[in-house]
Structure formats: structure tokens, C-alpha cells
Amino acid sequence: MKVPLPPAPGNSEHPCLALANSIVTLPGGQRVDELNSPENATAWLVAHELAPEGTGLLAYCQLQLTDLRGHLREVLESHTKGVAPDAKSLKGINRALIAVPSAAPLRYDPSEGFSRVPSHPMTQLVDHAMAKITEDAASLLTGPDAHRLAQCASTPCDRFLLRTHSRRQWCSERCGARQRANRAYARKHDKASVE
Numbered sequence: 001m002k003v004p005l006p007p008a009p010g011n012s013e014h015p016c017l018a019l020a021n022s023i024v025t026l027p028g029g030q031r032v033d034e035l036n037s038p039e040n041a042t043a044w045l046v047a048h049e050l051a052p053e054g055t056g057l058l059a060y061c062q063l064q065l066t067d068l069r070g071h072l073r074e075v076l077e078s079h080t081k082g083v084a085p086d087a088k089s090l091k092g093i094n095r096a097l098i099a100v101p102s103a104a105p106l107r108y109d110p111s112e113g114f115s116r117v118p119s120h121p122m123t124q125l126v127d128h129a130m131a132k133i134t135e136d137a138a139s140l141l142t143g144p145d146a147h148r149l150a151q152c153a154s155t156p157c158d159r160f161l162l163r164t165h166s167r168r169q170w171c172s173e174r175c176g177a178r179q180r181a182n183r184a185y186a187r188k189h190d191k192a193s194v195e
């Protein structure tokens with residue numbers, strides 16, 4: 001299922017934000033998960049150019065990807081709150097960051113000679129995609145844009161974004177409008193209860 005919102009600022013440049021935002025909570029509280037089946041997880045990877053067309057993920061690979069997303073969201077959220085990340089999540093990210101299998105092993109067959117065949121092509125594809133995503137997260141969190149990372153302030157939306165200017169704290173125009181309306185309502189309500 002596609003998230004019915006335009007991509008959050010920074011999403012298209014940063015695969016780590018795209019993965020973190022592949023699950024959203026809509027205003028009504030409904031959760032939309034773009035990775036809710038192996039087929040949808042495959043489509044997501046292909047759409048984000050993290051896997052070639054024709055890839056077919058297994059349930060195991062889908063689970064790895066959603067696990068990584070959980071870790072990523074935890075670490076991004078603690079960064080935006082200025083608190084220490086959960087050690088388990090940091091470990092999960094590092095596992096993906098360094099798990100990339102080295103190049104396909106060299107084989108020798110007496111009739112065919114040397115060849116190189118990856119042992120588990122599908123798992124390796126996912127490992128590579130996750131390495132790319134975590135590499136992006138690691139450089140974003142240690143780079144000059146780290147302070148621009150924010151989480152949408154328009155509850156219940158919890159998408160991550162890269163702030164384009166310091167005041168913008170929401171992921172989309174729709175969230176911004178809802179936040180302004182909520183504020184106006186709260187102000188009116190406060191006034192009413194005082195009178």
C-alpha cells in the first residue's frame with residue numbers, strides 16, 4: 001500500500017528517511033505500511049532503486065527490512081530529541097552497515113574453469129540494499145545536515161524530514177495546515193474555558 005502523502009522533505013535524497021517513512025500514521029490514527037508483504041517490500045526496493053527489476057523478496061527478507069526500519073526510526077527519533085539511542089537499535093544498524101558480503105566467491109569447475117557466483121543472490125540483494133540505507137543514515141547523522149533532521153510535529157504523524165528552514169517542523173503542507181488548525185482550536189478552547 002502506498003503512503004497517501006507526498007514524500008517528506010529529504011526523502012528522495014536519503015534512502016534512510018525513505019525507509020523510516022515507509023510506515024506512517026494518518027490523521028485518523030490509521031497506520032499505512034508500505035512494506036506489509038514480501039511483494040510490497042520488493043516493489044518498495046525497486047521503486048527506490050535499491051534492487052533491480054525482477055527481484056522477488058522472501059518473507060525473511062521483508063522481516064529484515066522492517067526490523068531495520070524499527071532500529072532506524074528509534075535512532076533517528078532519539079537524535080531529534082537529543083537523547084542517547086537505544087543500544088540494541090544502534091547494534092541493528094551497525095549489523096546491516098557491515099554485513100555486506102564481499103564480492104562473489106571464486107569457483108573452479110574442471111569443465112567450465114573459473115566463475116563467480118553469489119551463494120544466496122536474493123539475501124545478498126537485501127543485504128546490499130540495507131548496507132546502502134545504513135551507510136546513508138550513518139553519513140547523515142555524522143554530517144553537516146544532522147541538525148536539520150526533524151520529526152513531523154503534526155500529531156499523530158511521525159514522519160522524519162530534513163528541515164528546509166528552521167521553522168518548518170512538518171512533513172507536508174497537509175500536516176502543516178492540520179497543525180495550524182489544531183493550534184487555533186486549542187487557543188479558542190483555552191479562551192472559552194477562562195471566560
Ligand SMILES: [Zn+2]
Pocket residue numbers: 152153154157158159170171172175
Ligand atoms: Zn506529517
